[in-house]
């Protein structure tokens with residue numbers, strides 16, 4: 121008999137299909153080669169492209185990086201990251217809004233992905249479930265499979281397309297009634313894939329609940345703030361204002377932050393970021409530091425030194441910081457302009473979308489998302505079918521000139537194919 125698999129039993133069922141995002145991007149690339157870039161609407165991956173469709177970088181970051189000496193690029197960075205990077209990551213993440221009364225520590229990881237992996241692996245028990253949004257970035261689920269952990273989903277939006285805080289609280293109560301710890305994910309502001317930004321009222325209600333739930337000292341309440349798109353969501357102070365609700369939290373509430381340099385500095389391929397732990401207890405933070413450092417050593421060891429050094433240099437020099445902020449702001453404005461056209465036209469033609477506030481993506485909920493994406497390809501429109509049940513368009517990757525008329529074309533397929541929300 122021919123050998124059917126060489127995989128261990130536990131690894132056999134995890135890679136059943138190709139990755140939706142990178143698969144769609146590859147198909148779009150082939151279409152560009154065949155039909156020319158000007159004919160193709162390439163709205164797949166969450167990268168920024170400029171108005172000529174060229175991959176965008178922050179020029180100041182790029183210059184600093186290119187001028188680093190060989191040892192700063194090639195040497196080890198130390199398992200938790202260089203000391204300067206660890207401080208810089210905290211300073212950049214909070215920008216003066218670290219919750220009051222807390223200790224914070226950053227451990228370098230390969231992007232936000234590495235941070236999320238370590239959070240799941242170390243803060244969710246094998247007999248527990250972690251809670252993620254029903255509309256979410258796919259690896260939130262896939263990393264659970266990889267780490268042998270179970271998840272459950274909360275509903276993001278109710279029937280009126282409004283954020284469903286009550287639903288999250290209900291789900292949390294349900295899970296905490298049968299398990300000791302609960303790790304819950306929030307990707308806000310500029311949520312992937314909806315573009316929703318949680319309001320201060322949303323956060324107040326949630327954190328009031330966490331304070332109440334933490335009165336039972338046997339419970340471990342862990343909140344993961346995936347801040348991936350925060351720096352493209354508006355004023356840096358306004359988007360971080362909600363952190364005040366984490367001031368002086370009880371010791372059994374831990375805030376974890378997944379910081380991604382892929383997004384904040386547009387260096388996706390350099391694989392840099394951090395998991396940041398925030399707690400009112402120094403002991404809990406020492407434990408976080410030791411444990412996440414151990415996980416680094418036992419997975420990918422070190423992070424990329426050049427990216428770490430560049431961030432430390434930017435945070436040490438107010439002029440460099442100001443320059444990179446300004447360059448990022450220009451892209452933020454550009455994406456907001458593109459999204460505003462799409463959202464306005466969607467409303468005009470009656471195309472249903474999730475409640476967009478800011479960021480890279482706009483999403484159309486649709487029942488048969490894979491078929492709809494295939495139909496859109498006939499018009500050379502490339503988007504991403506989401507397992508959550510919808511189609512995502514990356515405004516970040518689409519030059520403004522290609523946005524007008526897009527919503528109407530999508531609507532035509534949506535109606536003719538009799539798709540449902």
Ligand SMILES: Cc1ncc(COP(=O)(O)O)c(C=O)c1O
Nearest residue numbers: 231232233257307312348380382
């Ligand atoms: C919601 C969300 N979180 C985290 C990430 C992590 O990205 P990276 O590992 O490149 O930092 C991404 C990337 O697309 C994302 O969309």
